[in-house]
Amino acid sequence: MHRIVNVVGVGGSSRPGSTAEQALRIVLDAAQRRGASVQLIAGPALAMPMYDPRQGTTTPQARRLLAAVSGADGLVLASPAYHGGISGLVKNALDHVEELREGPRPYFSERAVGCVAVANGWQGAASTLAALRDVTHALRGWPTPLGAAINTSTTRFSPAGDCKDDRVQAQLEEIAAQIVDFATRRVLAETPTESLR
Ligand SMILES: Cc1cc2nc3c(=O)[nH]c(=O)nc-3n(C[C@H](O)[C@H](O)[C@H](O)COP(=O)(O)O)c2cc1C
Structure with missing residues (x-):
């Protein structure tokens, strides 16, 4: 058996x-249903x-973010346009990942990164999705083949958090x-063959 993968x-x-x-x-949630353990860093976190590259990591929130990214086997990024x-909130958090440049897996390297952009129109959704994918490349991650550009003027979420648009739901899954x-x-690939028998 291989270990459970961790998605942040x-x-x-x-x-x-x-x-x-x-x-x-x-x-x-979809990653969890596929057997992954998951961690969310959102909102006030x-x-x-x-x-500031001269200061490095100065807050508990930044340390928690960096610990989560370091321990992740895969990542999802989501930003409003x-x-x-x-x-700025999301980009500033991603700028802190600079502090992981010296690690054994610098930045997002060796990890798949799903990107999701949410906007009030298609233009902002598309440009923000492209920007998230560019940041992923810059951080040496592997953007997943599919990303999601969500237009909230046509796609609704229920108060419980379900997506009302089946096509968008399927894309996120x-x-x-x-x-x-x-x-x-x-x-x-990193698990010794004997332990898989
Ligand atoms: C400061 C600000 C700038 C925004 N700029 C854009 C934009 O350029 N294009 C767009 O489609 N929506 C824009 N929006 C709308 C948000 O992207 C949209 O409402 C999104 O659904 C909000 O996501 P949230 O619920 O995650 O905050 C902007 C909203 C704010 C507050």
């Missing part, structure tokens, strides 16, 4: 239960001072499948 979701907005956070939770791009599949392959 990072994103949302300062509003707990934001649309981006709801989408993130759907991906994490993302509130940290502007990243703010003026056509990643929100497919992103989870791609993350868990990639993570499981890597974990199997």
Whole structure:
């Protein structure tokens, strides 16, 4: 047997239960149904001072984020579109990942990263999804083949957090499948053959 893979979701907005956070939770729930353990870092947990390379990691929130990313086998990022791009809250949290440059797996390297953008229109959703995928590349991660661009003017979430659009729900579940599949392959590749017998 190989160990359980661990998927970490990072994103949302300062509003707990934001649309981006709801989408993130759907991906994490789907990953859990596929056997992964999951961890969510969203809302107030993302509130940290502007990243300053001279200061490094100065807050419990930043330390928790870095510990979670270090221990992740796969990741999901979700951001609302703010003026056509990643929100400052999410981008600042991702800037803190610079502190992982010296680790055995620097930044997001060797990990699949699902990206989800939420906006009030298609243009912002598409540009923000592309930006999240660019950041993933810059952090040496492997963007999953499928990302999700969600237009909240046409896609609704219920108060309980379910997505009312079956197609978007299916996309979010497919992103989870791609993350868990990639993570499981890597974990199997590092598992000694004798322990798989
Ligand atoms: C400061 C700010 C800037 C925004 N800029 C855009 C934008 O450029 N394009 C767009 O489609 N929506 C924009 N929106 C709308 C949000 O992306 C949209 O409402 C999203 O669904 C909110 O997600 P949340 O529920 O996760 O906060 C903006 C909202 C705010 C507060």
